[in-house]
Amino acid sequence: MVDAVVIPLLKIVIVLVATLTAVSYMVLLERKVIAWTQARLGPMRVGPHGILQPIADALKLMIKEDITPARADRWVFTLAPILAMVPALIVYAVIPFGPAVEVFGRPVTLYITDINVGLLYVVSVTSVGVYGIILAGYASNSKYPMLASLRASAQLISYEVAVTLTLVSVVLVAGTLSLVGIVEAQREAHVWYLFAQPVAFALIVIGGLAETNRAPFDMPEAEQELTGGFHTEYSGMRFALFFLAEYANMIVVSSVATTLFLGGYLRPFPNVAAFGVLDIVPSWMWFLLKSFAFLYFFIWIRATLPRYRYDQLMRLGWKVLIPIAIANLVVTAIVRVLLVARVGADG
Amino acid sequence: MPDHPPTLAPPGGPADQPPPADLSAPRFLVSLQAAVPDAVVALSHFVGDWTAIVAPARLLDVVGWLATAPEAAFDWCSDITATDWPPRPERFDVIYCLYSTRHRHRIRVKARVRDDEAIASVTGVWPAANWLEREVFDMFGIRFSGHPDLRRILMPDDWQGHPQRKDYPLEGPGELLLENPIDWLTLRQSRDEADIE
Amino acid sequence: METPAVHHGAMFDTDELVINMGPQHPSTHGVLRVVLRLDGETVVDADVVIGYLHRGIEKLSENRSYTQVILLTDRMDYVAAATNNVGYCETVEKLMGIEVPRRARYMRTLVCELQRIASHCLWLGTHAMDAGAMTVFLYAFRERELILDLFEEYCGARLTYNSMRIGGLPQEIPPGWDRKVREFCTIMDGKLVEYEELLTHNRIWRERTKGIGVIDGAAAMAIGLSGPSLRGSGVPRDLRRDEPYAAYDEMDFDVPIGLAGDTYDRYLVRMEEFRQSLRIIRQAIDGMPEGPIVGRVPRLIKPPAGETYHAIESPKGELGFFIVSDGRSMSPYRVRVRPPSFCNLQALPQLIKGHLIADVVVLIGSIDIVLGEVDR
Numbered sequence: 062m063v064d065a066v067v068i069p070l071l072k073i074v075i076v077l078v079a080t081l082t083a084v085s086y087m088v089l090l091e092r093k094v095i096a097w098t099q100a101r102l103g104p105m106r107v108g109p110h111g112i113l114q115p116i117a118d119a120l121k122l123m124i125k126e127d128i129t130p131a132r133a134d135r136w137v138f139t140l141a142p143i144l145a146m147v148p149a150l151i152v153y154a155v156i157p158f159g160p161a162v163e164v165f166g167r168p169v170t171l172y173i174t175d176i177n178v179g180l181l182y183v184v185s186v187t188s189v190g191v192y193g194i195i196l197a198g199y200a201s202n203s204k205y206p207m208l209a210s211l212r213a214s215a216q217l218i219s220y221e222v223a224v225t226l227t228l229v230s231v232v233l234v235a236g237t238l239s240l241v242g243i244v245e246a247q248r249e250a251h252v253w254y255l256f257a258q259p260v261a262f263a264l265i266v267i268g269g270l271a272e273t274n275r276a277p278f279d280m281p282e283a284e285q286e287l288t289g290g291f292h293t294e295y296s297g298m299r300f301a302l303f304f305l306a307e308y309a310n311m312i313v314v315s316s317v318a319t320t321l322f323l324g325g326y327l328r329p330f331p332n333v334a335a336f337g338v339l340d341i342v343p344s345w346m347w348f349l350l351k352s353f354a355f356l357y358f359f360i361w362i363r364a365t366l367p368r369y370r371y372d373q374l375m376r377l378g379w380k381v382l383i384p385i386a387i388a389n390l391v392v393t394a395i396v397r398v399l400l401v402a403r404v405g406a407d408g
Numbered sequence: 409m410p411d412h413p414p415t416l417a418p419p420g421g422p423a424d425q426p427p428p429a430d431l432s433a434p435r436f437l438v439s440l441q442a443a444v445p446d447a448v449v450a451l452s453h454f455v456g457d458w459t460a461i462v463a464p465a466r467l468l469d470v471v472g473w474l475a476t477a478p479e480a481a482f483d484w485c486s487d488i489t490a491t492d493w494p495p496r497p498e499r500f501d502v503i504y505c506l507y508s509t510r511h512r513h514r515i516r517v518k519a520r521v522r523d524d525e526a527i528a529s530v531t532g533v534w535p536a537a538n539w540l541e542r543e544v545f546d547m548f549g550i551r552f553s554g555h556p557d558l559r560r561i562l563m564p565d566d567w568q569g570h571p572q573r574k575d576y577p578l579e580g581p582g583e584l585l586l587e588n589p590i591d592w593l594t595l596r597q598s599r600d601e602a603d604i605e
Numbered sequence: 606m607e608t609p610a611v612h613h614g615a616m617f618d619t620d621e622l623v624i625n626m627g628p629q630h631p632s633t634h635g636v637l638r639v640v641l642r643l644d645g646e647t648v649v650d651a652d653v654v655i656g657y658l659h660r661g662i663e664k665l666s667e668n669r670s671y672t673q674v675i676l677l678t679d680r681m682d683y684v685a686a687a688t689n690n691v692g693y694c695e696t697v698e699k700l701m702g703i704e705v706p707r708r709a710r711y712m713r714t715l716v717c718e719l720q721r722i723a724s725h726c727l728w729l730g731t732h733a734m735d736a737g738a739m740t741v742f743l744y745a746f747r748e749r750e751l752i753l754d755l756f757e758e759y760c761g762a763r764l765t766y767n768s769m770r771i772g773g774l775p776q777e778i779p780p781g782w783d784r785k786v787r788e789f790c791t792i793m794d795g796k797l798v799e800y801e802e803l804l805t806h807n808r809i810w811r812e813r814t815k816g817i818g819v820i821d822g823a824a825a826m827a828i829g830l831s832g833p834s835l836r837g838s839g840v841p842r843d844l845r846r847d848e849p850y851a852a853y854d855e856m857d858f859d860v861p862i863g864l865a866g867d868t869y870d871r872y873l874v875r876m877e878e879f880r881q882s883l884r885i886i887r888q889a890i891d892g893m894p895e896g897p898i899v900g901r902v903p904r905l906i907k908p909p910a911g912e913t914y915h916a917i918e919s920p921k922g923e924l925g926f927f928i929v930s931d932g933r934s935m936s937p938y939r940v941r942v943r944p945p946s947f948c949n950l951q952a953l954p955q956l957i958k959g960h961l962i963a964d965v966v967v968l969i970g971s972i973d974i975v976l977g978e979v980d981r
Contacts, residue, residue, distance in 0.1 A: 208646060276737060367733065371961070373812055419933075487941070491929055561656060572664055
């Protein structure tokens with residue numbers, strides 16, 4: 062009973078609360094980091110060094126008037142932010158924050174569940190998120206959001222194929238779709254997949270930026286071009302949902318990339334006993350540190366680069382990323398077959 | 409109130425100083441007068457600027473020659489504007505400021521038009537004239553025949569009147585709109601005089 | 606669309622979409638409105654609607670004294686107010702035949718070039734911001750702030766300087782100011798490298814600007830472009846060199862031109878102008894002659910009857926003043942401003958046709974307009 066219901070429920074609550082807090086502080090982190098990049102201070106008023114800013118923001122958004130444009134498609138208009146937010150949250154069900162540990166003498170796994178098609182689940186669920194954007198643009202019945210939603214659809218098609226193909230090559234190397242399995246495979250392989258699959262890693266980073274609508278691929282919400290993009294007509298908490306979904310997605314992408322390429326919750330050199338001292342830092346902390354490095358990279362990119370034009374992203378997606386992804390997949394498959402054949406011959 | 413009565417009539421037109429006798433006009437102006445005869449009504453020279461005053465009917469001939477003739481080569485239309493001299497029958501001066509990037513010289517071409525008269529558009533010679541003529545139309549109500557898109561540009565589309573005319577009061581219409589522009593100019597003149605005292 | 610299905614969004618049925626960009630839009634640099642007819646995201650046709658900031662400065666000038674008009678010129682190109690002051694004052698001086706002392710002419714050159722850097726900083730920042738590079742925006746504003754500080758120390762104002770008088774300048778430069786200007790030049794040298802690192806060789810920036818809004822020299826001349834926008838198309842026309850005013854005839858500087866006439870070349874031209882301006886500033890400071898700063902000006906500014914047109918090279922292009930005096934009034938009979946932004950903006954529909962929405966904002970930034978000057 063406790064193992065089947067209470068502990069999973071507790072874990073879900075903890076992950077949800079932690080995620081939402083992380084998301085709001087992610088916003089603060091981004092503002093701070095970008096401010097420092099740009100030789101300014103960022104939020105300084107609410108709490109010391111603006112530490113309470115996310116709370117003030119949340120309060121403000123909650124008490125804002127919630128406006129639905131008169132000629133909007135009401136149901137879809139309401140549904141869209143939910144559709145953007147929910148997938149971003151349920152992905153956390155399969156993210157392994159750490160291996161099984163003992164809590165009060167009871168073995169507890171530091172992930173909510175480990176399904177054997179974990180990676181497929183991640184890919185599918187995150188793809189649903191973009192429907193939130195498309196529907197928001199459509200339901201607003203307004204021209205700028207509509208253009209943004211068209212951009213989002215075009216963008217989705219351009220990068221999703223490449224990203225998925227790239228993930229397949231990682232799966233080929235690991236031999237499993239389970240995220241925990243992939244981490245453990247990296248332990249057995251004695252190498253992070255960042256080094257085994259560098260091309261795939263680069264593709265995932267680019268695809269991850271596009272997936273989360275982050276600069277330089279933030280066309281659907283390019284405020285300089287499309288005023289606010291797909292959320293132009295949104296206000297109050299519904300706007301906040303879109304906003305939070307974007308940051309939640311960033312964390313998802315960082316977590317997945319960490320799991321796939323940076324050894325997830327493993328400490329550096331997990332098989333070298335000499336580095337055993339590193340075990341002082343708990344495994345989930347390693348995971349967070351690696352994810353944080355990723356997030357920082359995302360912010361850094363945003364502060365540095367101008368924005369791509371959407372036809373250029375399409376060109377990049379179709380003419381560069383997808384061919385590379387396919388080539389990478391083919392090479393990986395051939396090497397894999399050869400290795401298996403040799404192992405089979407040896408065995 | 410000033411001692412002298414406000415009888416100072418508004419100026420009847422620009423000074424248009426004739427060039428000094430000992431100063432010869434630039435060569436292209438002489439050629440212009442030969443190439444397009446009877447079009448240039450007068451030449452004026454003031455603080456180094458040459459102005460050719462032309463008959464409005466011959467304007468296109470003149471600017472066409474100025475734009476294409478190698479010795480003039482006015483390939484860049486710097487500005488088009490107008491001035492309003494209400495007492496004069498040809499009330500408006502339409503002024504074209506031209507510049508030649510080849511010879512780096514300037515000339516002003518000036519045409520006098522009546523209120524009810526349209527002047528030929530020079531958009532065919534310099535596309536840059538498009539907005540400039542629209543602004544002159546907007547501000548003075550001078551019509552340009554042959555202009556591709558003669559709409560108001562700075563004022564709202566439904567605006568009444570043309571603000572840069574001298575009989576259009578600074579405060580806007582409705583408050584001080586006098587029947588006779590001369591009255592208003594005289595009023596302004598007396599106000600100026602009062603300021604000086 | 607082929608199937609006549611029932612769509613909720615009515616826009617999905619139309620082939621072309623008419624979209625209003627502005628007057629409230631983040632990237633129109635003020636209250637500019639561009640009515641775009643779109644096919645997908647491609648601009649088929651564009652109509653530029655201006656006049657939202659029309660304050661009737663030309664009309665107001667006819668009702669102010671010659672000296673009071675200086676302060677109105679501040680409000681036109683408010684990011685380069687001192688340049689406007691210089692242009693207007695020189696025109697009145699030309700009308701009255703006033704000789705400006707050499708020191709005043711040097712100081713005007715100095716002020717104009719500082720102003721050009723400030724204006725180009727604003728252009729660079731907003732231009733890069735429109736393309737999504739937000740850091741450049743803040744960097745450029747940081748350096749613009751230094752210039753505003755210099756101006757504040759000189760004339761007390763940070764935006765609308767009213768810093769010129771007919772016949773010269775209102776006051777001497779404060780002690781130690783020249784040293785601060787020199788320091789600024791040193792700082793700026795380094796910062797220019799920083800901007801260029803972020804943009805010039807940035808692949809995305811080049812892809813966003815190369816081949817965008819191409820206009821060749823002849824077309825640019827015909828549509829009336831001037832200033833850096835014209836020079837980007839390869840026409841070497843700079844009034845500072847061609848019709849020297851202030852002390853530019855004594856300065857040594859180059860006029861950069863572009864070759865391709867696209868957004869990237871216009872960008873490169875302005876980036877080089879930063880350097881040339883710094884060069885001029887250093888020369889003006891080093892060679893600053895001693896002497897009075899105001900010429901022999903009559904107590905009553907009342908030019909003889911006549912009219913004149915005088916143009917200077919503002920950061921945006923040819924800024925011309927056409928002033929008519931009736932010879933007896935204290936106020937000009939007519940003041941006409943030839944606003945470079947207005948004439949450059951005219952080229953916008955031609956430039957953006959066939960490009961995407963994302964390019965529209967880049968091109969608006971590329972021709973560097975200030976709506977205060979467009980609408981006056």
